[in-house]
Amino acid sequence: MLKNYICSFVKRSRKLSLNQKKIFFLEKKNILPYSNKNINLNNIFTKKKKNILEIGFGKGEASIKIAKFMPEKNFICVDTYEKGIINLLKLIKKNFLSNIKIINYDAIYVLYNMFKFFSFFGIHIFFPDPWPKKKHKKRRFINKFSIKLIILNLKKKGYLHIVTDCEDYANYMLKILNKNIYFKNFSKEKSFIKEEFKPKYRFITSYEKKALNFKRKIFDLIFIKK
Ligand SMILES: C[S@@+](CC[C@H](N)C(=O)[O-])C[C@H]1O[C@@H](n2cnc3c(N)ncnc32)[C@H](O)[C@@H]1O
Numbered sequence: 001m002l003k004n005y006i007c008s009f010v011k012r013s014r015k016l017s018l019n020q021k022k023i024f025f026l027e028k029k030n031i032l033p034y035s036n037k038n039i040n041l042n043n044i045f046t047k048k049k050k051n052i053l054e055i056g057f058g059k060g061e062a063s064i065k066i067a068k069f070m071p072e073k074n075f076i077c078v079d080t081y082e083k084g085i086i087n088l089l090k091l092i093k094k095n096f097l098s099n100i101k102i103i104n105y106d107a108i109y110v111l112y113n114m115f116k117f118f119s120f121f122g123i124h125i126f127f128p129d130p131w132p133k134k135k136h137k138k139r140r141f142i143n144k145f146s147i148k149l150i151i152l153n154l155k156k157k158g159y160l161h162i163v164t165d166c167e168d169y170a171n172y173m174l175k176i177l178n179k180n181i182y183f184k185n186f187s188k189e190k191s192f193i194k195e196e197f198k199p200k201y202r203f204i205t206s207y208e209k210k211a212l213n214f215k216r217k218i219f220d221l222i223f224i225k226k
Contacts (some may be wrong), residue, residue, distance in 0.1 A: 003218070007106065008078050008129060008141040009056075027089040032076065034105035036113045041074070041156050046098055050072045050121035053153065054200040055107040056128055058206055060088030065203040066124075067100045073121070078103045078110050105139070111149035118155045127207040130166035142173050151182045154225045159186065162221045163202065165211035177223050186222035 016024070022030070032044060041051050052070075054077040058062045067075050077100060079085060086103050092100050103110055128141040142162065150160055160183070164170050177183050198220055208218060 002112065005108065006138050008131075008139050009106070010110075010129075011216055013225065014082075016082060016086075019139060020082075023086050023089055027093060028090050030089055030101055032101040032103050033086075034103055034110065034114065036109070038116050039114060040065065041076075041115065041119055042100055043074075045074045046073075047101065051076065052090050052122040052124060052126040053120045054078065054126070056125060057084065057088060058127075059084045060091055062126065062203040062205040062208075063100065064091040064095055064097070066201050067097050069201050069203070071099060073099065075100045076103060076120075077101070078105065078107045080104060080106060083123060099157060108146060108149070111146070115153055117152050118158075120153050121155055121158045123150055123154060123158070123160045125160075125162045126205050127163055127165065127211075128169075130164065132166060132168070140169060140172075142169070142176075144176060147176060147180065151180075151225065156225055158225050160221075160223045160225070161202070163205075163208070163218060164221075165208070165216040167216050167217065167219070170221065173221055179223065180223075182225055183223040184226055186224050187219070192198070 027036070027167075042048055043131065049072055051074050054063055057077045057079050058081065060077065062223065063075065063077050077088065082104070085102055088100070088102055103114075125141065129139070130137045131137055156197060162173060178185055199222075202220070204212075
């Protein structure tokens with residue numbers, strides 16, 4: 001266990017139906033079991049490609065579109081939300097994709113233990129839980145510790161792409177990332193990246209649809225590792 005670690009997700013202990021259990025079983029080839037020892041990414045996918053890590057994919061609807069849009073990359077998608085994992089397993093099957101694997105585990109431990117340093121060309125974190133109440137802010141996924149782990153997992157010139165609709169969270173992340181000597185702000189601006197700065201590969205997520213319905217601003221933060 002990591003000392004003083006505060007978990008960023010809500011544990012939902014709802015029982016799975018027989019059908020859901022069946023999907024887990026039948027599609028387990030696309031689940032990568034958590035390991036506390038380094039695994040070799042070259043043994044995971046049939047074809048060696050640049051690897052992208054997605055943290056917190058939710059229902060996985062955008063993840064599948066991204067993996068289809070970028071067949072030249074391999075994707076490791078991490079979440080602990082079992083209904084979302086089942087949905088993504090179904091989507092992988094439906095779309096005949098061989099470039100996505102899912103890890104059902106806390107991403108902090110995955111970043112800490114599971115891969116060799118500098119394994120990923122990109123890390124996507126789209127709409128991390130905002131935990132807007134003051135007393136809950138300590139539960140936010142992005143903090144100085146997770147940024148250190150992200151740096152260790154990213155290759156040189158690799159990118160970190162975070163999206164949020166929570167202005168206060170965006171401000172915090174921008175502040176720590178702009179100060180970090182290992183990162184360069186891709187937008188070249190030190191303020192918020194403009195809304196139109198949305199790369200083609202970033203498809204709208206389920207969470208984002210709701211945020212847009214409430215007319216919330218969306219902030220894309222992209223940082224390149226020096
Ligand atoms: C607000 S949802 C966004 C989901 C999706 N990216 C979207 O935009 O629709 C945040 C997701 O991050 C996941 N999450 C939060 N903390 C996590 C952690 N430490 N490890 C893995 N997943 C985590 C939650 O389970 C949830 O599915």
